[in-house]
Amino acid sequence: MTAPNDTLGRPLKDLRISVLDRCNLRCTYCMPEESLNGRGVFLPPHHLLSDGEIEFLARVFATLGVHKLRLTGGEPLLRPGFNELVGRLSPIPGLTDLALTTNAVLLPRNAIALKTAGLTRITVSMDSLDDKVFRDMAGGRGSVQEVLDGIAAAETAGFEQLKINTVVQRDVNDHTIMDLISHFRNTGHTVRLIEFMDVGNVNHWDRNLVVPSAELLKSIHDQWPLRPVASQAASETARRYEFVDGAGEIGFISSITEPFCGDCTRARITANGVFYSCLFSAHGTELRDKIRAGMSAEEMAAEIMGLWSKRGDRYSELRNRLPRRQPHVEMYRMGG
Ligand code: SAM
Numbered sequence: 520m521t522a523p524n525d526t527l528g529r530p531l532k533d534l535r536i537s538v539l540d541r542c543n544l545r546c547t548y549c550m551p552e553e554s555l556n557g558r559g560v561f562l563p564p565h566h567l568l569s570d571g572e573i574e575f576l577a578r579v580f581a582t583l584g585v586h587k588l589r590l591t592g593g594e595p596l597l598r599p600g601f602n603e604l605v606g607r608l609s610p611i612p613g614l615t616d617l618a619l620t621t622n623a624v625l626l627p628r629n630a631i632a633l634k635t636a637g638l639t640r641i642t643v644s645m646d647s648l649d650d651k652v653f654r655d656m657a658g659g660r661g662s663v664q665e666v667l668d669g670i671a672a673a674e675t676a677g678f679e680q681l682k683i684n685t686v687v688q689r690d691v692n693d694h695t696i697m698d699l700i701s702h703f704r705n706t707g708h709t710v711r712l713i714e715f716m717d718v719g720n721v722n723h724w725d726r727n728l729v730v731p732s733a734e735l736l737k738s739i740h741d742q743w744p745l746r747p748v749a750s751q752a753a754s755e756t757a758r759r760y761e762f763v764d765g766a767g768e769i770g771f772i773s774s775i776t777e778p779f780c781g782d783c784t785r786a787r788i789t790a791n792g793v794f795y796s797c798l799f800s801a802h803g804t805e806l807r808d809k810i811r812a813g814m815s816a817e818e819m820a821a822e823i824m825g826l827w828s829k830r831g832d833r834y835s836e837l838r839n840r841l842p843r844r845q846p847h848v849e850m851y852r853m854g855g
Pocket residue numbers: 542548549591592593594595620621622642643644684685686713714715716717718722850851854855
C-alpha cells in the first residue's frame with residue numbers, strides 16, 4: 520500500500536520524527552535562551568511519544584512507502600534510551616535509511632552503540648570552527664572541540680560520510696565559512712551550507728542576515744573550483760557540487776532564495792505526536808492521543824493517507840508574496 524500523492528502530485532517518501540524538544544545548546548537561530556525566559560516551555564515526559572508509539576508510527580509510515588526516517592529534535596541524544604529506540608526502529612521492514620541529526624556533543628559516549636543499533640547515517644550541525652563564533656551562535660554552550668570529538672567518535676564507530684550542517688548568517692559566521700570548508704575537504708564528509716530560515720517565531724529572523732547560496736557558491740568556486748553533481752533523488756534538499764580537484768562534495772540548502780517545495784516529500788511528527796506536512800505549518804494533526812485511544816495500524820494508515828492526500832503546502836515558494844511573517848511552530852519542536 521502506498522499513500523496517494525498530495526494535491527501537488529508529490530509522493531510521501533520521508534519521515535522526520537522529533538524525539539525530544541529539549542537541547543543542551545541554545546542556538547540563537549533556533550532556541551534562543553531569552554525566548555525560554557525561565558518558563559517551562561518544554562514538554563513534560565508523559566507528553567512525549569513513547570518508544571512504542573514512535574515505533575508504531577514508523578511501521579505505519581513504512582507500509583505507506585516511506586523508506587527514509589530521520590530522528591531529530593531538539594537534541595535526540597538527550598532522550599533517555601535513545602540508542603535502544605534506534606535498535607527498535609532499524610529492523611522495520613521497508614526502512615532502508617535511518618538517519619540522525621545531532622549537535623554531536625554527546626556522540627563520544629553514544630556513537631558505537633548507535634552503529635550497533637543499526638543507525639545508517641549521521642548529520643552533525645556545526646556552524647563554525649572559530650570557538651568564539653561557535654559559542655556566540657550556540658548561546659554560550661558547547662565548544663568546537665566537543666563537536667570535533669563527536670565527529671571523531673562517529674568516524675571511529677564507522678560512520679564514514681557525515682553531513683555537516685552549517686547555518687550561515689551574515690556578519691555572524693560568514694567570515695569563518697572558508698575555514699570550515701577547508702577543514703572538511705578530503706575527509707569524506709560533506710558540508711551543507713543552509714540559508715538562515717524564518718522557522719519558528721523567536722529567532723529574530725531578518726532577511727538581511729540571510730547569505731544567498733549563490734553568493735557563497737561564487738566565493739567557494741573562486742577558491743576551489745566546483746562543478747554540479749546530479750541529485751540522487753528529486754527530494755534531496757541540498758543542491759550538490761563537487762570540488763574539481765577531487766576533495767569531495769559540498770551542498771547548499773537554499774530555502775529562502777531557491778525554494779524546493781515542488782520536490783518536498785517529507786512528513787514530520789513532533790515529539791508529542793503531532794503530524795505536520797510542512798516545516799512552516801502553523802497547525803498540525805494530533806496523532807498521539809489517537810494511538811493512546813487504541814487506534815489500529817490500519818486506521819492510522821488511513822488517517823495519514825487522508826492527511827497526505829489533502830496536502831498543498833509550498834510556503835517557501837509563497838514566502839515573498841505573504842504580507843508579513845506568519846506564525847510557525849518552533850524548529851526545536853517540529854524537528855529540523
Ligand atoms: N539538535 C540537533 C542539531 O542541531 O543537529 C537536531 C535538531 S536541529 C533543529 C536540526 C537542524 O535544523 C540543524 O542542522 C540546525 O542547524 C537547523 N536549523 C535550526 N534552526 C534553523 C534556522 N532558523 N534556519 C536554518 N536551519 C536551522
